[in-house]
Amino acid sequence: MKTLIAGVDGYLGWALALRLLSKGHQVIGIDNFYTRKAVKEVGSDSALPIGSFHQRIRGLPKDKMSKIALYKADVTDYGRLKKIISKYRPDSIVDFAEQRSAPYSMRSRETASHTLSNNIIGTLNFIYAIKEINREIHFLKMGTMGEYGTPNFDIPESTFIEASINGKTDRIITPKYAGSWYHWSKVYDTDNLIFANKIWGLTTTDIMQGPVYGTRTSEITDSRLFTRFDFDETWGTVLNRYCVEAVLGMPLTPYGSGGQTRAFLSLEDSVTALSLLLENPPASGNYRTVNQFTETYSVLELANIVQERASALGLKTEIKNVDNPRVEAETHYYNPERKILPGLGLKGPTKNLKDEIEVIIKDLLPYKNRLEKHRSVIAPKTNWRA
Amino acid sequence: MKTLIAGVDGYLGWALALRLLSKGHQVIGIDNFYTRKAVKEVGSDSALPIGSFHQRIRGLPKDKMSKIALYKADVTDYGRLKKIISKYRPDSIVDFAEQRSAPYSMRSRETASHTLSNNIIGTLNFIYAIKEINREIHFLKMGTMGEYGTPNFDIPESTFIEASINGKTDRIITPKYAGSWYHWSKVYDTDNLIFANKIWGLTTTDIMQGPVYGTRTSEITDSRLFTRFDFDETWGTVLNRYCVEAVLGMPLTPYGSGGQTRAFLSLEDSVTALSLLLENPPASGNYRTVNQFTETYSVLELANIVQERASALGLKTEIKNVDNPRVEAETHYYNPERKILPGLGLKGPTKNLKDEIEVIIKDLLPYKNRLEKHRSVIAPKTNWRA
Numbered sequence: 001m002k003t004l005i006a007g008v009d010g011y012l013g014w015a016l017a018l019r020l021l022s023k024g025h026q027v028i029g030i031d032n033f034y035t036r037k038a039v040k041e042v043g044s045d046s047a048l049p050i051g052s053f054h055q056r057i058r059g060l061p062k063d064k065m066s067k068i069a070l071y072k073a074d075v076t077d078y079g080r081l082k083k084i085i086s087k088y089r090p091d092s093i094v095d096f097a098e099q100r101s102a103p104y105s106m107r108s109r110e111t112a113s114h115t116l117s118n119n120i121i122g123t124l125n126f127i128y129a130i131k132e133i134n135r136e137i138h139f140l141k142m143g144t145m146g147e148y149g150t151p152n153f154d155i156p157e158s159t160f161i162e163a164s165i166n167g168k169t170d171r172i173i174t175p176k177y178a179g180s181w182y183h184w185s186k187v188y189d190t191d192n193l194i195f196a197n198k199i200w201g202l203t204t205t206d207i208m209q210g211p212v213y214g215t216r217t218s219e220i221t222d223s224r225l226f227t228r229f230d231f232d233e234t235w236g237t238v239l240n241r242y243c244v245e246a247v248l249g250m251p252l253t254p255y256g257s258g259g260q261t262r263a264f265l266s267l268e269d270s271v272t273a274l275s276l277l278l279e280n281p282p283a284s285g286n287y288r289t290v291n292q293f294t295e296t297y298s299v300l301e302l303a304n305i306v307q308e309r310a311s312a313l314g315l316k317t318e319i320k321n322v323d324n325p326r327v328e329a330e331t332h333y334y335n336p337e338r339k340i341l342p343g344l345g346l347k348g349p350t351k352n353l354k355d356e357i358e359v360i361i362k363d364l365l366p367y368k369n370r371l372e373k374h375r376s377v378i379a380p381k382t383n384w385r386a
Numbered sequence: 387m388k389t390l391i392a393g394v395d396g397y398l399g400w401a402l403a404l405r406l407l408s409k410g411h412q413v414i415g416i417d418n419f420y421t422r423k424a425v426k427e428v429g430s431d432s433a434l435p436i437g438s439f440h441q442r443i444r445g446l447p448k449d450k451m452s453k454i455a456l457y458k459a460d461v462t463d464y465g466r467l468k469k470i471i472s473k474y475r476p477d478s479i480v481d482f483a484e485q486r487s488a489p490y491s492m493r494s495r496e497t498a499s500h501t502l503s504n505n506i507i508g509t510l511n512f513i514y515a516i517k518e519i520n521r522e523i524h525f526l527k528m529g530t531m532g533e534y535g536t537p538n539f540d541i542p543e544s545t546f547i548e549a550s551i552n553g554k555t556d557r558i559i560t561p562k563y564a565g566s567w568y569h570w571s572k573v574y575d576t577d578n579l580i581f582a583n584k585i586w587g588l589t590t591t592d593i594m595q596g597p598v599y600g601t602r603t604s605e606i607t608d609s610r611l612f613t614r615f616d617f618d619e620t621w622g623t624v625l626n627r628y629c630v631e632a633v634l635g636m637p638l639t640p641y642g643s644g645g646q647t648r649a650f651l652s653l654e655d656s657v658t659a660l661s662l663l664l665e666n667p668p669a670s671g672n673y674r675t676v677n678q679f680t681e682t683y684s685v686l687e688l689a690n691i692v693q694e695r696a697s698a699l700g701l702k703t704e705i706k707n708v709d710n711p712r713v714e715a716e717t718h719y720y721n722p723e724r725k726i727l728p729g730l731g732l733k734g735p736t737k738n739l740k741d742e743i744e745v746i747i748k749d750l751l752p753y754k755n756r757l758e759k760h761r762s763v764i765a766p767k768t769n770w771r772a
Contacts, residue, residue, distance in 0.1 A: 078495060109464060109514040116510065117503045120574075124502065128495040152556040153549075163539075163561070164550040170538040175549070175558040184581060188506075188574050195570060199713045199770050327585045384585050 002026040002088060003278060006075050006126075007096030009053050010035055012142070012212065012270060014227040016094065018219035019271040020278070021064040028088045029053075030081075030097070032074040035228070035235070038104070044232035044377045047244055047364055048215065048223070059224040075122035082129045085137075092138040092278050093130070097122055098185070102146070103234045103325070103382040105182035112181040119185035120192070127196045138203045138281040140274070141193055143186045145210045145263045145293060145336065149177035150329050155336035159194060159206070159289045174289070179328050180384070194287060201285040205277050208336075209270065210263030210293035213239035214356055215363040217268045227267070229364075232377040238299050239264065239306070241378060243360045246310035246317045248371055253379065256324030258300025261334040263293030266356050269349060276344040290340045294349040309357040325380040388412040388474060389664060392461050392512075393482030395439050396421055398528070398598065398656060400613040402480065404605035405657040406664070407450040414474045415439075416467075417483070418460040421614070421621070424490070430618035430763045433630055433750055434601065434609070445610040461508035468515045471523075478524040478664050479516070483508055484571070488532070489620045489711070489768040491568035498567040505571035506578070513582045524589045524667040526660070527579055529572045531596045531649050531679060531722065535563035536715050541722035545580060545592065545675040560675070565714050566770070580673060587671040591663050594722075595656065596649030596679035599625035600742055601749040603654045613653070615750075618763040624685050625650065625692070627764060629746045632696035632703045634757055639765065642710030644686025647720040649679030652742050655735060662730040676726045680735040695743040711766040 003020055007013040008029030017027045031053070039045060050056065057065055069088075073080045075097045085093070098119040099105065105115035123141065130137045148155050153175075160171045173194060178184040196202045215229055230236040231244035242252045265273070273292050282288040297305075303319045310317050324330065342348075364371065389406055393399040394415030403413045417439070425431060436442065443451055455474075459466045461483040471479070484505040485491065491501035509527065516523045534541050539561075546557045559580060564570040582588045601615055616622040617630035628638045651659070659678050668674040683691075689705045696703050710716065728734075750757065 078499075109510070112514070113464075113507050113510055116506055116578075120502055120506065121499050124495070124499055128498070151558070153551040153554040156552065161551055163558075165539040165547055165561075166542065168539040170561075172537070172549075172561040173563060175551075175556075175561065177559060178577075178581070181578075181581075184574075184577055187577065188570075191564075191570055191573065192502075192567075195564070195567075 001092070001278065002090045004028040004030065004085065004088060004090040004093045005096065006030050006094065008070065009033055010096050011228050011230065013096045014056065015217050015220065015267055015271050016274050017068060018225065019217060019275050021067055022219050023275060027068045028084065028090060029068060030071045030073040030084060032072065039230060039235050042232055042234045042377055044230065044235065044374050046228035047231050047367060047371055048226040048229045050226055050228050075125055076118060078125045081125050082133065085129050086133050089134060090137060092140060092281065093126060094140040094274065095123065095126055096142050099182065101234050102180035102182040103380070105180050106384055107382050115181050116185050120188050123189040123192060127192065127202065130202055131200050135200060135202060136284060138205065140205045140207065140277060141189055143190055143206055143208050144183060145208045145291065146183040147176045147178055147187045147190060147208060149179060150332040150334055151175065151177065152333050155291065157289060157291045157337040157339055159287050179326065197287040203282055203284050204287045205282060206287065206289045207292045208289065210265055211237040211239065212265055212267055212270045213237065213360070214267035215360050217271050232374065233380045233382065239302055242303055242306040243357060243364060244371055245378060246306055246315050247361060247364045247368055248375060249315065249317065250375065250378065251318040251320035252303040252306055253320055253322045254299045254303050255322060255326060255380065257330045258303065258321055259298050259330045260328060261296055261298045261332070263296045263336055265292065265294040266349065266351055268351060269294050269346065272350065273341050273346050276341065276346060280344055291336045291338050292341060293336065293338065295353065296334060305354060306357055309354055310361060313358065313361055322380065325383045327384045387478070387664065388476045390414040390416065390471065390474065390476040390479045391482065392416050392480065394456065395419055396482050397614050397616070399482045400442065401603050401606065401653055401657050402660050403454060404611065405603060405661050407453055408605050409661060413454045414470065414476060415454060416457045416459040416470060418458065425616060425621050428618055428620045428763055430616065430621065430760045432614035433617050433753060433757055434612040434615045436612055436614050461511055462504060464511045467511050468519065471515050472519050475520060476523060478526060478667065479512060480526040480660065481509065481512055482528050485568065487620050488566035488568040491566050492770050493768050501567050502571050506574050509575040509578060513578065513588065516588055517586050521586060521588060522670060524591065526591045526593065526663060527575055529576055529592055529594050530569060531594045531677065532569040533562045533564055533573045533576060533594060535565060536718040536720055537561065537563065538719050541677065543675060543677045543723040543725055545673050565712065583673040589668055589670050590673045591668060592673065592675045593678045594675065596651055597623040597625065598651055598653055598656045599623065599746065600653035601746050603657050618760065619766045619768065625688055628689055628692040629743060629750060630757055631764060632692055632701050633747060633750045633754055634761060635701065635703065636761065636764065637704040637706035638689040638692055639706055639708045640685045640689050641708060641712060641766065643716045644689065644707055645684050645716040646714060647682055647684045647718065649682045649722055651678065651680040652735065652737055654737060655680050655732065658736065659727050659732050662727065662732060666730055677722045677724050678727060679722070679724065681739065682720060691740060692743055695740055696747060699744065699747055708766065711769045713770045
């Protein structure tokens with residue numbers, strides 16, 4: 001199998017590349033190296049040091065090294081994108097090359113505009129490239145469970161759903177209600193892909209993924225293979241941020257009351273899920289929507305678990321709820337369906353959350369001094385209401 | 387009342403400016419004059435000759451002339467947009483400054499990309515300008531009934547609607563299912579505005595308008611005040627196109643079987659509706675969704691009516707269904723709700739459709755030679771499936 005990964009230098013991109021290589025697949029990676037720059041711009045850095053992309057590739061065994069090609073490219077540059085896809089004619093394309101931060105998108109008009117246009121036009125370019133080069137290429141779009149918001153209905157794992165409205169029944173696109181420009185940009189990608197599927201039959205897997213946590217996968221066995229790990233208010237996700245807070249002896253900071261329930265999964269399970277979906281594409285011309293997560297927790301529950309595991313490792317931490325910078329319900333119903341990945345063999349979390357937190361903290365501890373420098377970028381400063 | 391009209395040089399923009407001026411209101415007009423250029427690019431022109439914008443203003447009586455200001459500006463240029471809005475601090479803003487053609491959006495990757503980014507970023511710029519300058523400005527967004535597609539439920543005139551999904555009930559954003567990149571861009575504007583309303587309380591009227599037809603309003607009483615009138619496959623709307631076909635002795639060309647039912651209104655009723663909505667804004671912080679139309683017809687029914695009226699004027703025309711270039715249902719349920727505008731006083735169509743068609747044809751006849759030059763741009767060439 002030949003897979004093009006856009007955003008191969010990122011948290012998931014690199015981890016997925018390693019998994020696909022270890023399964024003997026061929027990888028074509030593209031990246032514009034935007035995240036490295038953007039994280040530095042907010043005064044932060046990856047908690048775990050990572051080499052340049054070429055250093056990383058040179059760290060691989062020879063047989064794997066020969067199976068990965070890298071291009072510096074921006075997905076909004078259609079000419080270049082089309083050239084690379086035409087050259088390799090991959091079986092599948094995974095798109096991680098999107099602006100991926102909700103707080104970044106809410107910072108200013110400029111960041112909102114960049115998020116919407118970068119993400120929408122990037123996906124549109126893939127749509128046209130696939131349509132023009134080979135309509136059989138399987139496109140995997142990385143979306144987010146955040147596209148749904150927190151509805152009162154059970155979040156179905158399906159592109160369309162039957163709904164009854166004022167006494168009449170119709171098959172509608174599964175309703176979405178996003179909570180930031182970033183999340184909306186993902187909804188628009190979804191709608192554009194549904195439309196492209198309708199008119200051109202593009203084979204699509206639309207992944208609604210929950211926040212990912214963790215430092216390790218079966219392939220990331222030593223520090224030379226580390227994937228990036230962000231923890232600042234802009235680029236970090238909640239559980240990773242808690243772990244850094246614990247290492248630094250800072251209070252764990254759930255936003256608001258912490259009752260926000262989300263669907264999580266470990267980095268290991270994320271790359272397992274992605275490979276399963278790539279190796280088992282939908283039938284040609286089909287559109288498959290997948291809810292990609294293994295467990296649901298409230299962000300306060302997670303803080304409690306991190307506190308307990310940190311304590312077992314001799315790290316004392318408090319939990320200190322901070323004013324919620326976001327506009328979101330802190331008490332709500334949440335029941336997403338999860339059938340497709342278990343059907344493909346991903347039965348549940350393959351690692352215990354508590355053990356995984358211990359692994360993360362242990363991985364971070366040697367870099368405590370590195371993290372100290374970035375204390376000030378962890379607390380939320382981007383306010384949705386401002 | 388002081389109103390900024392973005393896209394003041396367009397079909398609706400100019401007609402609305404005349405109406406507001408005649409009611410004693412002040413108008414600030416902005417335009418980038420893109421439509422004039424884009425229509426020429428497809429080898430077409432306005433069926434009715436129109437002067438430059440400054441010529442048009444000079445055609446107005448002095449008291450009106452002093453109440454309109456014009457700026458050449460592009461809504462995607464945030465700095466300039468903000469400067470103009472800050473200078474005038476209007477009570478309301480009407481946004482017609484969007485790429486408005488579905489076929490244009492479907493022509494190529496470039497036109498798709500231009501449509502999505504121009505429309506989404508333009509609206510985003512208005513959102514931020516209003517948020518930063520004065521959150522009390524009433525924003526009127528021109529959307530389209532095409533955002534809904536052709537659902538099996540009665541299209542409600544409301545931003546949110548109660549839906550029952552797998553036995554659970556929720557209040558969801560009224561479902562949309564657009565049929566072109568253009569129509570999707572309008573859906574995304576809607577969602578972005580709903581989000582801006584939620585987090586910043588922006589006062590919004592979201593107009594879902596059907597295709598408009600006609601050459602005249604109470605203010606357009608002589609040819610010096612004509613608004614533009616497009617009829618080519620890209621920029622024309624269906625009824626206006628039929629009238630030009632009748633004048634040229636060409637067959638009227640419903641797409642496919644012609645069973646596509648849409649919601650229509652005359653130019654006169656469109657500007658009446660818009661003034662009513664501007665003069666009666668929603669309560670501060672509210673989001674109002676309006677279905678703006680007066681009647682529904684299938685496109686074949688319209689062809690029959692045009693044929694009959696043309697015949698009464700001595701113009702013989704055939705009806706010749708052409709292959710449908712679009713991907714759309716040709717037989718479907720269609721029942722949009724219509725309460726808000728009647729509640730404000732727009733009870734029904736103020737002019738009889740048949741009479742209005744006669745007015746259009748009579749207005750076009752003196753320009754038959756002008757139209758002859760553009761025969762070749764009427765038949766559809768942009769195919770959704772291509």
